[in-house]
Amino acid sequence: MLQDGQEILEGRFQIVKKLGSGAFGEIYKVEKKKTKQFYAAKIEKAAKNQRNPMLFWESKLIHKMRGKTCVPGLYYIGTDTSVANMQFHVMVMDLLGPSLEDLFQSCKRNFDLKTVLMIAIQLVRRIEKVHEERIIHRDIKPDNFLIGGSDATRDNIYIIDFGLAKCYKNSDGEHIPYKDGKNLTGTARYASIATHKGIEQSRRDDLETIGHVLLYLIKGQLPWQ
Known part of the structure; x- marks a missing residue:
């Protein structure tokens, strides 16, 4: 462009x-x-x-x-x-550092258990902060988690790319209603089971997708790849 x-x-x-x-x-x-x-x-x-x-x-x-x-x-x-x-x-x-996917590739797709557990703690805490603002991301994947770009922030993980995100509660605090027949939103490889079934996404789907990301990082690939 x-x-x-x-x-x-x-x-x-x-x-x-x-x-x-x-x-x-x-x-x-x-x-x-x-x-x-x-x-x-x-x-x-x-x-x-x-x-x-x-x-x-x-x-x-x-x-x-x-x-x-x-x-x-x-x-x-x-x-x-x-x-x-x-x-x-x-x-x-802010200009951030490499993504989790970039780091994973540079480590020859081999993270040890301690590294994955440390990543897991940050991912859950980060998505919790997002959910506190009534937002669901809907495209959780290693490419959308970046490391801080400075010496002071290089141990922090940040979430990017909210282009597919939406609010799961309205201004009155009411949760969005259950719907089915929805098209898949996000990245199919990491998407939750409910998302593949066409069910409206909510917080549970972000969390399940984080689980898929962690499984990918500890095993090197997902069973369905």
Whole structure:
């Protein structure tokens, strides 16, 4: 979508390199030209007559969890019209380190039991913080858990990519109703049994999916791969 060295947000940031892709956008490492600091920018091409951009929904959920250790800091959300003949929605966040999947691959897909147990404690605590805000993630997988990007945070795990997340309670505190016949939302490999059956997701499905992730990390693969 964008090239290395390209400037965005009226020249305030410069693309360093593409880091990957999320549910509804591409992620880039960017440099703030004024301070020379690095950030992560999730960029979504603006669709014509788009009323509710997914990136704005994701930023709303991250903002709701601001101050919690489970998500990266959010610095900017808006629409960039400074690139010729293009329009993008841009969300600028903390630049984090590698994902659990990246670490798993670099360790030749071999984590010992102690490592997996330490990861398990953080994953459960992180998703608990998300659920406290009436949010379910719905796309739990090793790629969506990142290690902190600085010496002070490198022992912390953060959750990213809330593009498929939703609220499981309304403003009155009422839980969403049971539904079936739903299409699968998330990543099939790690999804819960109920999700595969087309049942509306809730907190239980995030927790079951974490269990599948931990099984993957301790065994190297899942039985159904």
